Amino acid sequence: MISYALRRLGAGIVLALLVTLITFFLLSGSLESVARERLGSAATPESLKALMTQLGFDRPAIVQYMDWLGSVLTGDFGTSLFTSQPVAPAVAARLGVTLSLVVTALIITVLVSVALGVWAATRGGLADKVSQGLSLIGYVVPGLLIAIVLVAVFAVNLKLLPATGFTPFAQNPGKWAASITIPVIVLVIGGVASMAAQIRGTMIGELRKDYVRTLRTRGVPTRSIVLRHALRNAASPALTVLSLEFIQMLGGALIIENVFALPGFGAYAFNASLQGDIPIIMGITLFSVMLVVTVNLITDVVNGWLNPKARIY
């Protein structure tokens, strides 16, 4: 299991190197535009040239990349060209906001989806229809629309929740919860739509299998059959959906963060790419790749634990 995890980690590092290299080469085409953006409309050719030299943009792209990589290995991710903040702490702070949003949303998504999926699969009939109906609504109603309505009702009119901004958990847990409530609800609705249907489907499949019938004939209580046996077997494919859901939520957070002015990863990445803030884009790319690799690794390890057959790869 450990060697399997290490191999996956090694592949992740190679992936990170490749992705950052490609990103850097794609960005290196607009170095002059970035310098000009920093200098504003009044830039003279002389000041442009001086800034290009100062930022090291006049060197071959491969040299610049190796330089960046060398600095990263020593823990220096550079400084933003447009906010003057060091990249690592800036990205880490933003990532903290997004992760607290996405992880909370993911936990609630799992709880709601499991409850809804299991309920629909075991009860059938009306319960199944209600569960499928809710999933369908989650699919078709755009998250942005839900966000706008919730803000108008709970933040602007009732003033129960903040309309914008983020309070860190460590600073004030109550305010933290209030600041992420609406964004989390929006993410959960989308997440539950896909996960509940997945759990419902696999649970129905499991409950029809022979081993369940055997367990029933032995007099094992239904609750135990559903939660200890069928759900454990159904969890494996659901976990894969969950890891994809996590990555999808990171993308969804971009829109949500803009709507609620949350200083998160998505909004930061979006702004950095608009400006061509190369150190930030590189930092975000690296962190994103590592995040995706880590999530996939955790999924694989948990999957392996749940289902020993998965470990043979």
Add this chain to the structure above:
Amino acid sequence: MFPVLSRTTSLTRAAVAAVAVAALLSTAACSSSAPASEPTNSSRNEELSIAVQAQPASLDPAQLAEGQQSYIWASIFDTLLMVDKDNKIRPNAAESWKYSDDLRTLTLKLRSDLKFSSGDAVTSKDVAATLERTRTTPGQQQPKLAKVSSISAPDASTVVIQLSAPEPSLLNYLAQATGVIGDADTLASDTTKLRPTGSGPYVLSDKTVDGTEYVMERRDDYWNASAYPFKTVKVKVIQDRTAQYNALQAGEVKAALIQAPQRKQAEGAGFAVKEVQATAALVLVLADRKGELVPALANVKVRQAINMAFDRAQVVKALLNGLGKPTVQVFDPNSGAYDPGLEDAYSFDPAKARKLLAEAGYADGFSMTMPSTVISQSFEPVITQALSDIGVKVTWEPVPPQNTASSIASKKYPAVLWFYGLNSAGRQVGDMYAPEAFLNPFKWQDPEFDKLLQSIATEPDDTARDALYKKVNEYTVKQALNAPIAYVGTLWATAPGIDFLPTGVVLPTVRDFGVSGK
């Protein structure tokens, strides 16, 4: 500039408005030097929170940028001079200034009671060091000091700036980002980018979260602290305009720019909404006046024809939601360079435009390629249609957002649709028409125009200089150097108790806001 009141104004709101007007007048009076009437102690403990769309790139004096970022840096740093609401240069940290007869030596005298946030005295050495660093460091302010040959500090309160040639905009520059005063000892240190030693009325508090929320506390040891009614100023960075409006409605900020369709709703919700009719000009920059890419543009008749192609009133109504004003000129309507008599120069007349094109030898029209940028996208169908109606075929070439400014400088496009933020006439000439101007990438020059610019540089009298700028404006309109379309306005909404004050286009600072009393 009185507060805009809705038709359903109640007596209470009328009373609040009356107080607001009174406060507005008193604060307007104070803007020239010192406050005419001190706000009461309770109102001086107020907090102001403003929503802005972008954070400052850096608080290093050599890297400052103007625009909304200046709410932050102009609170932290003092400037040598200031521009008042009538666009006149006034003393600030420098209590007086004097030009030599040849306009090549500027001597500034500093006030004696200036202090940094560290408690140290501000001396002429700090001023000279800041200016010298700005002059020699690539940044947005560097080109403005291009004509400065040396800066010296002969005594603790005197700064002497030597110029290689007269610079008519220098005083204006010294009233804005170029004229900030940094601490000579810490200028080059890394902390200056985010936590500089300030010379201004406010100091960044520990509660500041860089890039998200800038919290500034008033310095009571600042020489002009009484002119700043707010004890705390919070500048919140909210990129999304809808989120800004939500924050305003939810009481999370007290002042924010709103969009035209939100006006009625904001007024109905009890916010004071004030319109600044012209903060920028929407201009079709006819960059290739020398005809290098499109020979037709070298002909004045062609440029005039393009000016007649646009139904400007319709553009303002339909695309700017009525927030703006049709115009054929680019100079700030509040400046001495503006000439209302020029507005009739090019009325909407496609038939006459086609005739002019035929006279110029382009009866069958011509084609040109323009960059499709974040600025131009919503206007493209209208521009394409208007120009094709007179026979000019436009092809739009997509340009990534970070290449918007480069699209002009690249000399790849004969014309570019641009929003130009209005400024003093001298700065506008420097940005738009001077040979090295950003909006003159093909370096168009004309002997008659050069002579006019030369006469401005050597004219010491303000009124006479305004008259010359008027001539410059007339020349640019008659020669159709560009095709201006409209002045673009902004709407500020403020919560009860907060007033938005400015009347003209000056540097955005917290001085734009006052307390109206609750």
